[in-house]
Amino acid sequence: MMGRHDWSASVLPPPEHWPPRLSALVDLMLVSPTPTFIGWGPGLGLLYNNAHVPLMGDRHPLVLGCPLAVAWPKLWEEARPIAERVLAGESIHVEFQRITVRTGDNDRDAWFHACYMPIHDGDHGVQGIYCTLQDTTREMLTQQHRISALQRLQQLFEQAPGFMAVTQGPEHRFEIANEACTRLVGERDLVGRTVREVMPDVAGQGYLELLDNAYRSGEAFVGRRMAVHVSRSGNHREDRYVDFVFQPIRGTDGAVTGIFIQGSDVTEQERLEVQLRESEAKFRTITDAMPQIVWSTLPDGFHDYFNRGWYEFTGVPEGTTYGNAWSGLLHPADMGRSWQLWQHSLATGEPYEVEYRLRHRSGEYRWVLGRALPLRDQGNITRWMGTCTDIHERVIAREMLQREAQRKDEFLAMLAHELRNPLAPIRAAASVLPAAAGDAERTAQLADVIERQVAHMTRLVDDLLDVSRVTRGLAKLDLEPDDLKSIVTGAVEQVRPLIEKRRHTLATWMVPAPVPVRADRTRLVQVFANLLNNAAKYTPDGGHIELRVDIHDGEAVVGVRDNGTGIDAQLLPHVFDLFSQGARDADRSQGGLGIGLALARSITQLHGGQIVGLSNGRGQGSEFIVRLPMAKPATDAPATAISTQPAPRGNSGCSVVVVDDNVDAARTIALALEIAGHEVSVCHTATAAFAMAAHGPASVYIIDIGLPDMPGYDLAQQLRRHPGTAHATLIALTGYGRPEDRERSKEAGFDRHLVKPVDVGELTDLMDAISSCPSHAT
Numbered sequence: 001m002m003g004r005h006d007w008s009a010s011v012l013p014p015p016e017h018w019p020p021r022l023s024a025l026v027d028l029m030l031v032s033p034t035p036t037f038i039g040w041g042p043g044l045g046l047l048y049n050n051a052h053v054p055l056m057g058d059r060h061p062l063v064l065g066c067p068l069a070v071a072w073p074k075l076w077e078e079a080r081p082i083a084e085r086v087l088a089g090e091s092i093h094v095e096f097q098r099i100t101v102r103t104g105d106n107d108r109d110a111w112f113h114a115c116y117m118p119i120h121d122g123d124h125g126v127q128g129i130y131c132t133l134q135d136t137t138r139e140m141l142t143q144q145h146r147i148s149a150l151q152r153l154q155q156l157f158e159q160a161p162g163f164m165a166v167t168q169g170p171e172h173r174f175e176i177a178n179e180a181c182t183r184l185v186g187e188r189d190l191v192g193r194t195v196r197e198v199m200p201d202v203a204g205q206g207y208l209e210l211l212d213n214a215y216r217s218g219e220a221f222v223g224r225r226m227a228v229h230v231s232r233s234g235n236h237r238e239d240r241y242v243d244f245v246f247q248p249i250r251g252t253d254g255a256v257t258g259i260f261i262q263g264s265d266v267t268e269q270e271r272l273e274v275q276l277r278e279s280e281a282k283f284r285t286i287t288d289a290m291p292q293i294v295w296s297t298l299p300d301g302f303h304d305y306f307n308r309g310w311y312e313f314t315g316v317p318e319g320t321t322y323g324n325a326w327s328g329l330l331h332p333a334d335m336g337r338s339w340q341l342w343q344h345s346l347a348t349g350e351p352y353e354v355e356y357r358l359r360h361r362s363g364e365y366r367w368v369l370g371r372a373l374p375l376r377d378q379g380n381i382t383r384w385m386g387t388c389t390d391i392h393e394r395v396i397a398r399e400m401l402q403r404e405a406q407r408k409d410e411f412l413a414m415l416a417h418e419l420r421n422p423l424a425p426i427r428a429a430a431s432v433l434p435a436a437a438g439d440a441e442r443t444a445q446l447a448d449v450i451e452r453q454v455a456h457m458t459r460l461v462d463d464l465l466d467v468s469r470v471t472r473g474l475a476k477l478d479l480e481p482d483d484l485k486s487i488v489t490g491a492v493e494q495v496r497p498l499i500e501k502r503r504h505t506l507a508t509w510m511v512p513a514p515v516p517v518r519a520d521r522t523r524l525v526q527v528f529a530n531l532l533n534n535a536a537k538y539t540p541d542g543g544h545i546e547l548r549v550d551i552h553d554g555e556a557v558v559g560v561r562d563n564g565t566g567i568d569a570q571l572l573p574h575v576f577d578l579f580s581q582g583a584r585d586a587d588r589s590q591g592g593l594g595i596g597l598a599l600a601r602s603i604t605q606l607h608g609g610q611i612v613g614l615s616n617g618r619g620q621g622s623e624f625i626v627r628l629p630m631a632k633p634a635t636d637a638p639a640t641a642i643s644t645q646p647a648p649r650g651n652s653g654c655s656v657v658v659v660d661d662n663v664d665a666a667r668t669i670a671l672a673l674e675i676a677g678h679e680v681s682v683c684h685t686a687t688a689a690f691a692m693a694a695h696g697p698a699s700v701y702i703i704d705i706g707l708p709d710m711p712g713y714d715l716a717q718q719l720r721r722h723p724g725t726a727h728a729t730l731i732a733l734t735g736y737g738r739p740e741d742r743e744r745s746k747e748a749g750f751d752r753h754l755v756k757p758v759d760v761g762e763l764t765d766l767m768d769a770i771s772s773c774p775s776h777a778t
Helices: 021-028 050-059 071-086 138-161 179-183 206-215 265-290 306-314 325-329 331-350 393-434 440-471 484-501 519-539 596-606 664-676 686-695 710-721 739-748 762-773
Strands: 036-040 046-048 092-103 106-120 126-135 163-168 173-177 220-232 236-252 258-266 294-298 303-306 352-359 366-377 378-390 480-483 506-512 516-519 546-551 554-562 610-614 622-629 655-660 681-685 698-704 729-736 752-755
Touching: 021 036, 021 046, 021 106, 021 739, 036 050, 036 138, 036 739, 046 050, 046 762, 050 092, 071 092, 071 106, 071 126, 092 138, 106 138, 106 681, 163 236, 173 265, 179 258, 206 220, 206 236, 206 258, 236 265, 258 366, 258 752, 265 306, 294 366, 303 325, 306 352, 306 378, 331 352, 331 366, 352 378, 366 393, 393 440, 393 519, 480 484, 484 506, 484 516, 484 519, 484 546, 484 554, 516 622, 519 546, 519 554, 519 622, 554 664, 596 610, 596 622, 655 664, 655 686, 664 762, 686 698, 686 710, 698 710, 710 739, 729 739, 739 752, 752 762
Parallel strands: 506 546, 655 681, 655 698, 698 729, 729 752
Antiparallel strands: 036 046, 036 126, 092 106, 106 126, 163 173, 163 258, 220 236, 236 258, 294 303, 294 378, 352 366, 366 378, 480 516, 546 554, 554 622, 610 622
16 A cells, blocks of 8 residues: 555655664554554654554545644644644553544544554654554443433433432432422532431431431332421421332442432322312211212212211111112112113213112112212313102102092092982983873872982982091090990891892801990991991802901900902002092992991091901902900999870971072972971072061071071071061071081071981971971961
8 A cells, every 4th residue: 555655745755765663663553453553754744554544534545644734634633732742752542532534525423542652763762653543432422322311311300390319328418419309408508418417307207217227228118198397498397298218229239328319299289188188078077967868979970989878778888889889779670760860861961860769778668869960170070979868758658649639539530420320310300290290100209219319319428428527536426335236236237138139148146245335326337337238249149248246355346257359459458548449340330439448447446446457359358357445334224215206296387488599499498398388488698588587577497508698697696686586496408517517506596407408308397396386386
């Protein structure tokens, strides 16, 4: 390479003119495997070996023999002081010297360890520089990467939101600390100072002991939400809460040399959590004090809270009904609809409301009202809050009211049916009467039809009034010593025609001894007649009825059993309810208003007894048992017989005024009394009746209580005050027959109280009795 080079432009002569010292060094350089160059002579002409050629780039071989300052113009600025020192006789070692290599238009940097040595030439002193290069580019790049990584780590260390520090030695002297650490301790200059010096107020808080223990044991310590009291400017003491770790740092020999401290100031989080815990405690206190069940779910419907009321109601252990486990307490029949509505609310955000049965701790399923509303944050549902209210009694009462309303409707339908039945023949007879005016026999037949049907309607109305008085406790019993067997026998005699008509067999057994009771005979006959009547009606023709009178445990016991249609299990608990009846055919062939058993129970209870109904179901017959308290046998002398022979009929009629705004009713009564031989006038208002009395008083006034211009009570009082009618007989005519109604009539001045519809025979008998009195003879 050097032999073929043109040395004419060089600061060095051709090789054949080189001094022996230079030639020897060049020969040594050329065989060296490492990049080596020589700078010779006053101009430091450049000579280099083949290993050095790549460092010259495009300048090779043009720079061969050129001065170093020309060959490396940029490097010369850095290398010139080195060259001057070497030429002065000093050997110099330079690490990581950068050399820029240009190839084409690209420059690249390479780093070398350079060893500069002076070249001595005998007496001529230092004549040049001999330099060997070792490529350290890879080491340099690795070091640069490491430095860059350390710089990034330092930046992260400084910028970390949590506090970080490294202490050295057993005295825990700060080696490094980030900004967050200085803010926590309130000091700026930490490095080089011990923890005790920087934070003397933690000496009694246990943290220095934790550092000592971590340093001695080599085991890390992790603290959670630990309180630390730090002093601020002005002796202000501040409580902070920190999460931290004391991590021992070990040297190459495995011994602990320091502690890495890392953590976060969680004071604000702790305060928020304290506030949240306080808020939750208040919430739990409030919800636990509520008389309702309170529950809450996540937005997806996951149940994560139940108040104390839930656990007291259900009796389940706490925490066992989270998620969907609570649904196991729902009544199976209510689960489908409840889940459907709940899923709909979760999907739409609409309020949730449903009634369902929830299993109580007693095992009973009780009705509750479930409600839930969504809590929203900026339109998004964050939680559902719900309640369950025990409405069991309300639901039962509502169902009872519904059943009562249904029974009332059924009763009204039955009443309409029962009233239409007698009205039909009455209407038919009334329409035929004009055509039979001249036929006495047919007229009598039609009158008999009307009388029977009116009597039937009267019994229906009397039954209603009777049950109203008894069930409301308004009836007064006339209790007398009596023999229960005699009472029962009387009931049998009343029902025997129906039993014989239906071809039933009646088996009767009565205890031989008397069965003394204190009883209202009429009422108890009514009870047992009703039971026997029901047995006869609801037993198919040719059935069997058993009647038993016995004494058991000091009580009188009467049982009526039949093999009839029986009673449904669903109806059995309600047979004594007012207007309750079993299933009937559309033609209602048995009739009745469904009030008999209600009346029987009330009368029995008024006697201090009880009545129960038994049946195994439809088609299995039924049995009713009445229990009454026994009475001591009567020891009183027998009552003196009183004559009940009718008084002799008067020889002449009375003057009568009938006052009734019902024209047909007034005319009918007047016609009946005229046929009986009385002189009758008719008025339709109280005013007209009083005016008639002023002109010509009558001996008898039959007055309707409900007159249009004034109550009949007021008219009676006016007549009593009038001299001409002060001693007249006043008869009240009304649809009200309660004892209090009769008492009010008496207070108003009436002598008699008749309940509509009036029995014509009873009325004519009464008038005959009045006319027989001399003071009323005309």
